[in-house]
Amino acid sequence: MYKPTSLDRNIIKQPWFNLMKPENAELLKWIWLDESDSIGVVEVDWDGFEKFTKGIVTKKDIDIVDFVHDCNNDGKERMRFLDRGRKIWFTPTVLFKHASNAGFRNLGANDRDASIMRILSQRGETRDWIVEQLIYNDRISINANLVNKVWNRKDATENEKELMERIAKHLNIKISKSGTSPAEIKKNYGNVCQYSGELCQEWELEIDHVLPRSNGHKDVNQWWNLVPCKKELNIKKGDKNVFQFIKEEGLELLPGVENAVKRWVKKGVLDYPRYYPNKRNKKEKLFTWDQVVGYVANNASASTSDYECVNPEDSSEMKRWRKKK
Incomplete structure (x- = not known):
């Protein structure tokens, strides 16, 4: 009723x-x-x-x-x-x-x-x-x-x-975005460099634009494009493409940078290069060689022969391995 x-x-x-x-x-x-x-x-x-x-x-x-x-x-x-x-x-x-x-x-x-x-x-x-x-x-x-x-x-x-x-x-409203001052950005990321993954003192970090300001895109100063970065890495990166920089320095794509990259990919400004095949197949888990060796060392039943390289043509620091099917 x-x-x-x-x-x-x-x-x-x-x-x-x-x-x-x-x-x-x-x-x-x-x-x-x-x-x-x-x-x-x-x-x-x-x-x-x-x-x-x-x-x-x-x-x-x-x-x-x-x-x-x-x-x-x-x-x-x-x-x-x-x-x-x-x-x-x-x-x-x-x-x-x-x-x-x-x-x-x-x-x-x-x-x-x-x-x-x-x-x-x-x-x-x-x-x-x-x-x-x-x-x-x-x-x-x-x-x-x-x-x-x-x-x-x-x-x-x-x-x-x-x-x-x-x-x-x-x-026609202006959003007053909190969390976009340098101190707030560093605090939000726990003072961790989003390129090297190192925990730093606040004074050791600068704010990097994942997509460089020189690109001229209207969204380069958005909160999600700003990440804390060690000063020396910020200088090295300069106006380079983020993928080019990561490859040259042998770095990992960490969450803060990856979040910005996903945004730019969605907007059609960036695209994942071929040495990030796991971004085309999200179910496929890829490993660095150090990760493979570490896993094998801690698992008696595992062997390095169980893994295959997915991008053998790339430099050693950029190579990724997956478990053989």
């Missing part, structure tokens, strides 16, 4: 709900109670709906286009089509059922809205909706404070940051 559910205190007391056709109101109750996922995306289970209404309202009674329009009868976009009409999206599911599940306490409207933005960043379809339909949003007040609050969270994901950057560009 249907129980009144909290939505602006009580969904069934809302003026727009009381204007809905009875059959559409029943479908909305079903979606609200049982169907929508954590961000309100719905592919209607019609068999479940008919059991819910005990056969009084069936699929034949529902015109899904009319239903969506009925949900938005006062001009506010609560329901919209997704996936070329195969799915629908009920925005209040996020606004009222799941807003408290994204790391913010409900201390105020801005905290709630920030948590909503984090949830909506989970899917491309809802991220696109925010950017394209900002003027139709009837609950979230998007402003510079909200954008900065989400972007600067320590646990913010790449999706969240990208979404905030898109919104900022759309609304």
Whole structure:
């Protein structure tokens, strides 16, 4: 049996709900109670709906286009089509059922809205909706404070940051990015050089642009392109391509640099050279010769003959081995 559910205190007391056709109101109750996922995306289970209404309202009674329009009868976009009409999206599911599940306490409207933005960043379809339909949003007040609050969270994901950057560009908002001062960058990486992997004193490190500033790309000063680096390595790297530099110095592609490289590859600015075959096949694990020798030394049943070189034409320091299949 249907129980009144909290939505602006009580969904069934809302003026727009009381204007809905009875059959559409029943479908909305079903979606609200049982169907929508954590961000309100719905592919209607019609068999479940008919059991819910005990056969009084069936699929034949529902015109899904009319239903969506009925949900938005006062001009506010609560329901919209997704996936070329195969799915629908009920925005209040996020606004009222799941807003408290994204790391913010409900201390105020801005905290709630920030948590909503984090949830909506989970899917491309809802991220696109925010950017394209900002003027139709009837609950979230998007402003510079909200954008900065989400972007600067320590646990913010790449999706969240990208979404905030898109919104900022759309609304001409400047993001005040924390963590981009030299001291903060060094601290964020634990004072570890992102080329050599060495733990250093703060004064031993400088800030390197993974993609050099001489490239002229508009994003070279973004936080993700800045990594701490030993002074002598920074001087050696200069304006060199990051892969060329790593190869010349016999270094590993460490997480801080790799994060920037992935961004540039995604943007089409860089591409992995042939001596990083593991980047083309992420399931394939590659080893340096020292790693192979170390493993064999600690495992009596292992032998160096169990491994094969994947790039024999390269210099010895750049060669990588994999376990024979």
